[in-house]
Amino acid sequence: MTELVSRAQGVRFDELALATRNHGMQLEGMRYDITPIGMHYLLIHFDIPEIDASSWRLRVTGNVERELELSLDDIRSRPATTIPVTLECAGNGRTGMDPRNISQPWGLEAIGTAVWTGTALGGILDGCGIRDEAVEVVFTGADRGFQYNVEHDYQRSLPIGECRRPEVLLAYEMNGTPLPPQHGFPLRLLVPGWYGMTSVKWLRNIEVVDQPFTGFQQTAAYRYQRDAEDPGLPVSRIRVRALMIPPGIPDFQSRRRTVEAGAVVLRGRAWSGTSPVVGVEVGVDGVWRDAQLDRSVAEFAWCSWSYTWDVGPGEYRLSCRATDADGNVQPAEQFWNRQGMGNNLIQEFPVTVR
């Protein structure tokens, strides 16, 4: 299904067209606890759908005692939860793989942390009466198109147990305002801790099913796959990662950094979808030192870190890596897989200090 190219072949025009539609967060955006709207990364598989909120309804169907049809007002009148959540695209880091899959060509910037407001999915499901034979819930968005010649609505499923986590929301606000069209207006799923493909946007249907869902985005896409024959393991939780705000000033074209000598405060963020981040290290030419780690912004949001680097003029290579409470640490060698998923390779870049 996937097509591999080497880095030596350069970038294709279809990759470029995807990059300019589906943008990343400028890494200096990590200075904000909460990412301003418009800086948060976006991945839109097809087109942004045009939805009239007044006639829009969410249908809850399938293996339930009582099917439901809810208006946006119905959903907004339910108990609300507001939480900061860090999201990351499962393909973040894809262009760091060699060879890479031809798909959304992310560097490292497919990240963002927003304050989401919504109502707990579990509460709605409980109100419907889930039948005992139910195993998963399938979420359908209003976006439709082709991927590898398969025409489909964007759909993903989630096990019942995950759906009942209190922080799994049907979200209608982002940073205190109604969802912007590009982030899923009027309603999206939000699954903290999981890569972004799970948090289905432009929700129109929720179906409780008694068999595992086998749609394209579940069984063909978003798999950790060794080769074309390998069905692969499903992509789920966000792998541990730290990123650094590139210090100093950039060159427009190359983004190469120039830094003033002295005490340079290096800053960044770290997060993991499986357990808290317990350490961040900064590497200077391969020598690692502990950074100071702050409390995370919220349970499912990134934490900030800093490190004061006393440095004289010269050429250096900077890097950073995080470790989580489960002992996961970012790899120095690429975690290669055919679709370019979950590549949390250590960030490393050159700087000139003057």
Added chain:
Amino acid sequence: MTELVSRAQGVRFDELALATRNHGMQLEGMRYDITPIGMHYLLIHFDIPEIDASSWRLRVTGNVERELELSLDDIRSRPATTIPVTLECAGNGRTGMDPRNISQPWGLEAIGTAVWTGTALGGILDGCGIRDEAVEVVFTGADRGFQYNVEHDYQRSLPIGECRRPEVLLAYEMNGTPLPPQHGFPLRLLVPGWYGMTSVKWLRNIEVVDQPFTGFQQTAAYRYQRDAEDPGLPVSRIRVRALMIPPGIPDFQSRRRTVEAGAVVLRGRAWSGTSPVVGVEVGVDGVWRDAQLDRSVAEFAWCSWSYTWDVGPGEYRLSCRATDADGNVQPAEQFWNRQGMGNNLIQEFPVTVR
């Protein structure tokens, strides 16, 4: 100064990195009169600066009777103007040129229309007492970096006459909210009708000068240049353009469109920085028909157009082109220039009707 590559060479990784920082507007965003924040195109030459609004000041200096230092509250307490304005990057369409300049690799999506609120620049300048010898005003942003090995703050100038146009604003709000960081917080220049490089973001200084400004972004960049020796003509007003919302549904990777046969309503927008748009035509396989043109959203904002296409199954090529009141019409052959500026070549793309 500029480096040219052919389309056959593909895209470079440094171009890709720029595309994911500096994003375009998804073309389906043309369905909105006013572009939602986060969908509007962005071009950030260096990094988004970190600015503390409470200590920030705007200085007005140079050939004036009274220099000024203004806080954000000072500026917000002045008479306010709110206007919708369409902005476009001067480099929009660059990757449609062959060979192209290595710079921000825009397709066609470097556009957006926002409602801007600010105070007239002319009022502030008049309050300072511009001296007779003044010819231009130089605007300096807080963003700094290198371009072609030249280190500089981002700076552009504007003739005094343009500065006095009542719709040229020092803007502090976008779509009714404080400017987002990436759009110039806390204050930016806004010059309706001109390409976006003129509307300097993160303003920190305004200097009235008695000689034409010769900074990098004025005399080296943003020139219609034939070859490396040609000093070129300055880029200024937006050239006439129409764009179409790609109809039907897309393929994820290629963005290739599939449309249902029948009466297909094609829609889009058209604008020109020099005079009103007076006509839009839709081309089907090279046969042109007049589209219906609506009034523009505002004097300096785009207008919408539509065309009902009765079509049966088959393969087609769709295009559109606009004409303005000065008789300017979009060209069918590229308006080639070395920096890839102002390329308003007709948009054309294939669709499959089923």
